[in-house]
Amino acid sequence: YTSVLPAIESVGGIEFIKGIGIGAPNGNYYTGNIEYAPNLSWQGVIPVTKIAVDIFNVPAAITNDANAAAVGEKLFGAAKDMVDFITITLGTGVGAGIFSNGQLITGYNGFAGELGHVTVIPNGRLHHSTGLRGSLESYCSATGIVLTAKEFLQSSTVASVLSDVPIEQLNSKIIFEAAENGDAVACKTIDFTAEILGLALANFALFSAPEAIILFGGVTKGGPVFIEKITSEMKKHLIIVFKDSIRIIKSELPESDAAILGAAALWWHHA
16 A cells, blocks of 8 residues: 555545556456465465455456556557567566457466466476476576576586676676677577577467567567577477568567556456
């Protein structure tokens, strides 16, 4: 409440607020709850929209934060003129939102589009909170990229500038910068990440035939070369009717804005 109050006061008070939209990990549009979010300290089922309505006495709705980002991209960003597209958030985790025939896909239980938890390497890396092995998020999130770099550093026999970085300070930004300067371990890390992400995006594309896959989040700061690597890897796994018809592009909205704008529009759609 205290964190939201300044925003409410800045527009003149609660009487000027038409509704509240919330984007959150494992936010369920149908129930209004956050349910068993693996990356939050909250445990179990949290009735977030009920809490918001009880406090503010205005309509409220919630959805998965990645779905909110897809809605924001559709209304205000690169997907304004698209009816079929997928958004992929590459940040601390990997989230996704899928639009098909102009509609956000939510599934029967509200949790469709959890593409970050799709298995890309059977019996692969253990995910820290879900207990799954080999999930996309384990490798292609910012956290996953750092884990890959650490593994390559341990097995590498060549010098790397990454070795000079205190292990607790190593992050994806440093790895991308090192790769731009030709560091062998950093380049190997980025190539490996692009291979896995390209494979996953090809599988997603074959499912829903999107016009474009829109990437956003901190990892996209890897720049155009990283996008080109991902695109090249994706095409290796596509049948010919898909190869030149699907673009991989970056969001047109500043980081985080897509999810905020999409969440803000939720209450109206919910009503």
